[in-house]
Amino acid sequence: MHKTLDHFAEKFESELVEEINHLGQVRRYKAGKVLIDFGSNVTDIPLVLSGAIKVVREDRQGRELFLYFLGGGDTCAMSLTCCMNQKKSEIKAIVEEDAEVIMIPLHYMDGWMKYTSWRQFVFGSYNERFEEMLNAVDSLAFMKLDERLMNYLLDCKQSAGDFTIRKTHQQIATDLNTSRVVISRLLKKLEQEGQIELHRNMIEIL
Missing domain, CATH: 1.10.10.10 (Winged helix-like DNA-binding domain superfamily/Winged helix DNA-binding domain)
Known part of the structure; x- marks a missing residue:
């Protein structure tokens, strides 16, 4: 098992961890690297092993708005949504601090729903990112x-x-x-x- 899969070894069944280790591609990115850009086709799901990734949204005038950070043990729920709906990316993910990420090809997502821990992880990620986006909206509207x-x-x-x-x-x-x-x-x-x-x-x- 890749040594930095510890975050996920605590969350997933050992069989799923083995699949991630076997099928995923570990990539290292320097700060400033655009991992996912606006309008790009998302074909892989990023699981963050270490470092920090900033996720931003763009308005009609091309201005960027910060949404949330991803750290070790996280994934981007919005990239999951784009993948599953075969939509172009509506967010930009930028490496904030040198990061190590394991990229999982989209076509494994459905098959992994047989794992209880994967379902809980996906739905939990949706919930966490949704709350963070609500906080971003609240801060704009009320703070x-x-x-x-x-x-x-x-x-x-x-x-x-x-x-x-x-x-x-x-x-x-x-x-x-x-x-x-x-x-x-x-x-x-x-x-x-x-x-x-x-x-x-x-x-x-x-």
């Missing part, structure tokens, strides 16, 4: 931008497992669909409130 920003920073911390976030103000502004100037002002406000400490291209959550 002030400074609250959205702090939630975003906490999501980054949880995804990376590190209180230090290595992002530029422009990268954060792009994810939150606003301007760099606004983000810089709000980050300074959060620093004055003692919630973060700013460094060059780096933010530390206190």
